[in-house]
Each structure stands twice: as C-alpha cells, then as structure tokens.
Amino acid sequence: MLKALCLSVWLGLSLVSGAQAASVVFLNPGNADETFWVSYSRFMQGAAQNLGMSLRVEYSGRDRQRVLHQARQALQGPQRPDYLVLVNEQYVAPEIIRLSRGSGVRLFLVNNGLTVDQARQVHEYPDRYPPVLGTLTGNDEEAGYRMLKTLVEQLPPAALEQGVDLLAFSGLKHTPAAQLREQGMHRALAELPGVHLRQLVYGEWSRQRAYEQAQLLGARYPRTQLVWSANDEMAFGAMQAFEEAGRVPGRDVMFSAVNSSPQALQARIEGRLSVLMGGHFSLGGWAMVLLHDDAQGVPIGQLLARPRPVPVLQLIDAVKARRWLTLEQQGDYGLDFKGFSAVGKAPGYRYPFLKDAMDY
Missing domain, CATH: 3.40.50.2300 (Response regulator)
Structure with missing residues (x-):
C-alpha cells in the first residue's frame, strides 16, 4: 500500500x-x-x-x-x-x-x-x-449552484408546490473546493423555497462512507427526491443505498455529481445521474x-x-458524456x-x- x-x-x-x-x-x-x-x-x-x-x-x-x-x-x-x-x-x-x-x-x-x-x-x-507564482482554481461555487438548479429544473412543477426533500453529501470540511460547492448549493436553495435540505453530511469524498450515511438518511427521510453530491464517488455510494431500498435512480430519486470519470459519464448517458458537472x-x-x-x-x-x-x-449532458468517454482514452x-x-x-x-x- x-x-x-x-x-x-x-x-x-x-x-x-x-x-x-x-x-x-x-x-x-x-x-x-x-x-x-x-x-x-x-x-x-x-x-x-x-x-x-x-x-x-x-x-x-x-x-x-x-x-x-x-x-x-x-x-x-x-x-x-x-x-x-x-x-x-x-x-x-x-x-x-x-x-x-x-x-x-x-x-x-x-x-x-x-x-x-x-x-x-x-x-x-x-x-x-x-x-x-500563481493559483488556478475551478468555478466550484458556480458548479454547486448549477447542480442543484439543474436538478430542480427536471422536476414537474407540481413537485415544488408540494415540497421536495433534498439530501447533500459534501467532501472534507477542510477543503476549500468542497466549501465553495456547498456555498453554491446554499445560494441555489435561497432561490428555491420549495426545496427542503433535510441534512448535509460530510462523506469525505468516499463511496463507502456516503453509502453508510445514505443508509441511515434514506430511512430517516423516506420522501427524499433529490441527492446533491460534491463528487461522483459519494453519489454512487448514496445511489447504492437507495437502490437497495428499492428506489430507482433517475426516476424515484434524482442524483447529481461532480467529476468526469468513465463510470460517471456512463451513468449520465444511462440517466442514473440526472446532473453531472465535470472538467x-x-x-x-x-x-x-x-x-x-x-x-x-x-x-x-x-x-x-x-x-x-x-x-x-461545465454541465455534461448525454451527448457530451459520449464524446468525453471517447476522449478519455x-x-x-x-x-x-x-x-x-x-x-x-x-x-x-x-x-x-x-x-x-x-x-x-
């Protein structure tokens, strides 16, 4: 090791x-x-x-x-x-x-x-x-904002009128990129009164940790319809927990993620990830x-x-995901x-x- x-x-x-x-x-x-x-x-x-x-x-x-x-x-x-x-x-x-x-x-x-x-x-x-000499950082705050806004845009209008439950999985507390993505999510929430953040947890970028957290949170908040994740590994961990509970990704629960790994790109093509940011x-x-x-x-x-x-x-739709899968080679x-x-x-x-x- x-x-x-x-x-x-x-x-x-x-x-x-x-x-x-x-x-x-x-x-x-x-x-x-x-x-x-x-x-x-x-x-x-x-x-x-x-x-x-x-x-x-x-x-x-x-x-x-x-x-x-x-x-x-x-x-x-x-x-x-x-x-x-x-x-x-x-x-x-x-x-x-x-x-x-x-x-x-x-x-x-x-x-x-x-x-x-x-x-x-x-x-x-x-x-x-x-x-x-210099510093280059990504547009993380904007990514966190756009992820949630784009998730909500895919809901039927009646859903927001009834209220929508959201769970969020962030990375490490002491990582500026994770903090900025959280800030973007909260900025979007301020514009979406029909979306209720039930809990934000720190999955530490880990699939296994997010899976264990989602097992508890899914049972605690059974009406969850949206899952916002600061990376793809946590999204897949949470997705596994919801699938084991009988919930279908992209239909019963919509997931978002950041990263352009081959697995994330494929999940975006299949619709298991409803929103993907990468680059x-x-x-x-x-x-x-x-x-x-x-x-x-x-x-x-x-x-x-x-x-x-x-x-x-940037937002990655299914067409772009197919192109990136080829370029990723x-x-x-x-x-x-x-x-x-x-x-x-x-x-x-x-x-x-x-x-x-x-x-x-």
Missing part, C-alpha cells in the same frame, strides 16, 4: 531550446488508485510530454503528514525541481509555502487555493512566506502550460497576481498543449482556458 501511495511517475527528460527541460513535482493529495486524481495526473503528464517538460507525481493518500514529508523532500532534498505544484487540501499550503523559503523552487497552487485567512497570514509575514481535472494541465511559459520567460506572474477561478466545470484528451502556450504568440495573447470554458 505504501508503495502505491508513493508511486512516482517520471516523464522523459527532453530538451527545450538546448537547455534541460523545466522540472515539476506535483503533490497529488489523492490515492494512486483514485479515478479522479489518477486522471488528473494523466492529463498533466500529457501536457508535460507535449510541452517537453519533466513531471514527477507523488500521491499522499490524503495523509497530511505524508504530503508535508513529500514537500520537504522536494524542497530541501538534493534533486529539487524548478516548480512544485500543490493542492491546499486539509489546509497544508501555508506550511509548504514556509518550507519553500530559500529553496529556489517556485510554487503553484491548483484546485484549492489559500483561504481568506491563510492569504492574509501569508501577506502579513512576507519574511516567513515567500510569494507563490476540473484539466486544471493541472493548464498549470503546466503556464509553468512552461514562465520557464521560457513569459511574465505570467502579472497575469496571476490574484487567484482566479477558471470556468472549467487519450491521456491528453487529444489536445495540443503547445497551441495554448503564449510562447511565440503576438503581444496581447490571452490564454483561452483563462477566459472561456473549455468545450472539448
């Missing part, structure tokens, strides 16, 4: 303009067999290979001490990368930023940026916390484009002076990452992934 969690993937050491390729270490917070985080790394690897960069991926298995150990190894060891990419899961970012002081390694955050309090702390003590696996790939350009002298720091949400999360989704680079482009070039949702 430890070997699996420590899995490191090295991509070829190609040369860029006669110099050694820019090297990157990605501290992946997930497990080496976790569909979302594995696909996330595959997309980054596709970008790295296309751009002629070196990438190493370290999986921490959501173990806070392990990721801090991996960060120390990368930042203080004999073979330091040019860039360290990290996720602020379980609020680890400030400590890793502190560890980077004097290392010569540039830091880049993806998916979960600093919280407001963390950003204030880092800003107030620049002698302790060196500056971060945030691409953030690491877009970060690789920016790091490539930084290594080539493009001033991306000015562009990323403020953390920005990238509109990568290619680690880079068939994209030419060099084409997204600003190197060689005219002044004023804008990265398309920073201004528009990618519609593969």
Whole structure:
C-alpha cells in the first residue's frame, strides 16, 4: 500500500531550446488508485510530454503528514525541481509555502487555493512566506449552484408546490473546493423555497462512507427526491443505498455529481445521474502550460497576481458524456498543449482556458 501511495511517475527528460527541460513535482493529495486524481495526473503528464517538460507525481493518500514529508523532500532534498505544484487540501499550503523559503523552487497552487485567512497570514509575514507564482482554481461555487438548479429544473412543477426533500453529501470540511460547492448549493436553495435540505453530511469524498450515511438518511427521510453530491464517488455510494431500498435512480430519486470519470459519464448517458458537472481535472494541465511559459520567460506572474477561478466545470449532458468517454482514452484528451502556450504568440495573447470554458 505504501508503495502505491508513493508511486512516482517520471516523464522523459527532453530538451527545450538546448537547455534541460523545466522540472515539476506535483503533490497529488489523492490515492494512486483514485479515478479522479489518477486522471488528473494523466492529463498533466500529457501536457508535460507535449510541452517537453519533466513531471514527477507523488500521491499522499490524503495523509497530511505524508504530503508535508513529500514537500520537504522536494524542497530541501538534493534533486529539487524548478516548480512544485500543490493542492491546499486539509489546509497544508501555508506550511509548504514556509518550507519553500530559500529553496529556489517556485510554487503553484491548483484546485484549492489559500483561504481568506491563510492569504492574509501569508501577506502579513512576507519574511516567513515567500510569494507563490500563481493559483488556478475551478468555478466550484458556480458548479454547486448549477447542480442543484439543474436538478430542480427536471422536476414537474407540481413537485415544488408540494415540497421536495433534498439530501447533500459534501467532501472534507477542510477543503476549500468542497466549501465553495456547498456555498453554491446554499445560494441555489435561497432561490428555491420549495426545496427542503433535510441534512448535509460530510462523506469525505468516499463511496463507502456516503453509502453508510445514505443508509441511515434514506430511512430517516423516506420522501427524499433529490441527492446533491460534491463528487461522483459519494453519489454512487448514496445511489447504492437507495437502490437497495428499492428506489430507482433517475426516476424515484434524482442524483447529481461532480467529476468526469468513465463510470460517471456512463451513468449520465444511462440517466442514473440526472446532473453531472465535470472538467476540473484539466486544471493541472493548464498549470503546466503556464509553468512552461514562465520557464521560457513569459511574465505570467502579472497575469496571476490574484487567484482566479477558471470556468472549467461545465454541465455534461448525454451527448457530451459520449464524446468525453471517447476522449478519455487519450491521456491528453487529444489536445495540443503547445497551441495554448503564449510562447511565440503576438503581444496581447490571452490564454483561452483563462477566459472561456473549455468545450472539448
């Protein structure tokens, strides 16, 4: 198990303009067999290979001490990368930023940026916390909002007049992305007086935990018609519990989820998932484009002076799900990452992934 969690993937050491390729270490917070985080790394690897960069991926298995150990190894060891990419899961970012002081390694955050309090702390003590090169996060609040609104749009008008029971499954309490998705859901609830949130629980992104929680909640709230989930694994765990109770997904109970795993895409095609949001696996790939350009002298720091949400999360209907299932067989989704680079482009070039949702 430890070997699996420590899995490191090295991509070829190609040369860029006669110099050694820019090297990157990605501290992946997930497990080496976790569909979302594995696909996330595959997309980054596709970008790295296309751009002629070196990438190493370290999986921490959501173990806070392990990721801090991996960060120390990368930042203080004999073979330091040019860039360290990290996720602020379980609020680890400030400590890793502190560890980077004097290392010569540039830091880049993806998916979960600093919280407001963390950003204030880092800003107030620049002698302790060196500056971060940039942050890319997804449109998580908007995704949480759109998931619930789209679920409700599929109900017959009479259902809202009678009142609809909703259950919600969020991720980890100390994960900004989960918090933002929750906020979006609550924003939608404020606009939907006919929808009643009976309970929100933290499934910790786990199918098994959500299954056990849903067994209890389904019995406690037998009139549940909507299930909102912050990822696909929890949606499938809850779905299993409702199916065992004789409820049919997509007919008796409607489920929503975030992620574009093959299983989630297939469930969307079959109608077992009524609403699916996906695309945030691409953030690491877009970060690789920016790091490539930084290594080539493009001033991306000015562009990323403020953390920005990238509109990568989008609704996936059945047609798009079929298309993504085909593209998912290619680690880079068939994209030419060099084409997204600003190197060689005219002044004023804008990265398309920073201004528009990618519609593969």
